[in-house]
Amino acid sequence: MIYFDNSATTKVSPEVLESYTKVSEQIWGNPSSLHQLGEVASKLLFQARQQIAELFGVLPGEIIFTSGGSEGDNWVIKGTALAKRELGRHIITSSVEHAAVRNAMHQLEDLGYEVTYLPVDKQGRVNPADLKAALRPDTILVSIMAVNNEIGTVQPIQEIGExxxxxxxxxxxxxxxxxxxxxxxxxxxxxxxxxxVFSGHKYHAPRGTGFVYAKAGRQIVPLINGGGQEQNLRSGTENTPGDVAMSRAIRLAKEREDDTVKREREIKQAIIDHVSQFEHVQVFSGNDAGFAPHILCFAIVGVRGETVVHAFEEHDIYISTTSACSSKKTETSTLSAMGVAPHAAESAVRVSLGDQNTMADAEEFNRVFDELYAGFAKIIN
Known part of the structure; x- marks a missing residue:
């Protein structure tokens, strides 16, 4: 099997699963309990938080554990809207955000907030000048994704920050x-x-784990109220085994980062070089610094993306149609926002790489691609 759908989810790594199982079996106390089992769990949870903070050079108190990316996005967006509603009700985001952001924005619009959706260029990138022009006295939040989940565009976060x-x-x-x-x-x-906002299952941690870096001193209200866990910002009994496992997954990912990025770039380029030779192929992702190393989006124009996905699946190769969160729907948000023609957007598929992939995987992918394209060409022509 060749798994090229790592942006949808990743397999939990053996080392991470070992941590999860060990904590689940041996340290099952509630971190909020006063007895020894609770104290041990609480200390372990702090160690996990501290390890993540040290990896990113932030304070342990600025790491808030969540259940994943969707919760994190919704919390920051709605938590800011509620905390700052007396100061303004205008929000700026991009036209190519993940559904967790986009739909949270739509819900706020229904509640009377105004959202400006910034356009993107033909590479799916926002223009910082457009953002500056959109700022208003009543703007309370700017939400821009780091890496686009469909084509891998890296957004100009530093320029926007300036x-x-x-x-x-x-x-x-x-x-x-x-x-x-x-x-x-x-x-x-x-x-x-x-x-x-981060989600654990994107880097070999268990599903249902994630965290938000929340800068100290920033005003935000909780989305989930209850027992006051996570500094009263995210209530609910902490997922101690999941959070411990996630911290280990992040550490392992950071340790392997340089080698992984280099290998992903090479694999991605090998596939780009191959598929771009074919007449009916349109490649939407680049492989320079403006694009993430692991996401490649292309289309065999004239063949629906789901057809291509299932054709590769018959060869035990797993890819997806753009975002996994919308692959069973008809959404083509990023490509449409880029001005890609509807028939080409409907043909788009996404290859997303991980640290387990090899150049041999790319060679097999390209071999199967040749076989499938020969069959598709009869339909296209």
Whole structure:
């Protein structure tokens, strides 16, 4: 099997699963309990938080554990909207955000907030000048993703942060679910970024884990109320085994980061070089610094993306149609926003690489591609 759908989810690594199982079996106490089992769990949870903070050069108190990216996005967006509703009701985001951001924005619009959706260029990238022009006295939040989940575009987070230096009261949130350990983390953990959202299952941690970097001193209200866990910002009994496992997964990902990024770039380029030779293929992702190393989006124009996905699946190769969160729907948000023709957008598929992939995988993918394209050409022509 060749698994090229790592942006949808990753397999839990053996070392991480070992940590999860050990904590589940041996340290099952509630971290909020006063007895010894609770104290042990609480200390372990702090160690996990501290390890993540040290990896990114932030404070342990700025790491808030969540259930994943969707919760993190919703919390920061709605938590900011509620906390700052008396100061303004205008929010800025991009036209190519993940559904977790996009649909949270739509819900706020239904509640009377105004959202500006920034356009993108033909590479799916926002123009910082457009963002600056959209700022208003009542703007309370700017939310721009780090790496686009469909085509891998890296957004100009540093440039936007420089603009927002003159607007210290505006929250700046970055959805970095697709960006961790891809050689760019220093761009998200900058002085002007206030909130960064992560999801554990994108880097070999268990599903249902994630965290938000929440800069100390920024005003936000909780989305989930209850017993006051996570500094009263995210109530609910902590997922101690999951959070411990996630911290180990991040550490392992960071240790392997340089080698992983280099190998992913090479594999991605090998596939780009091969498929771009064919007449009816349109490649939407680049492989320079403006694009993440692990995401490649292309189309065999004239063949629906789901047809291509299932054709590769018959050869035990697993890819997806753009975002896994919308692959069973008809959404083509990023490509449409880029001005890609509807028939080409409907043909798009996404290859997303991980640290387990090899150049041999790329060679087999290209071999199968040749076979499938020969069959598709009869339909296209």
């Amino acid at each position: 603009i927002l230096q003159d607007y210290p009261k505006i929250h700046f949130m970055v959805d970095a679910v697709q960006a961790i350990a891809k050689g760019m983390d220093d761009q998200w953990f900058s002085d002007r970024v206030d909130f960064v």
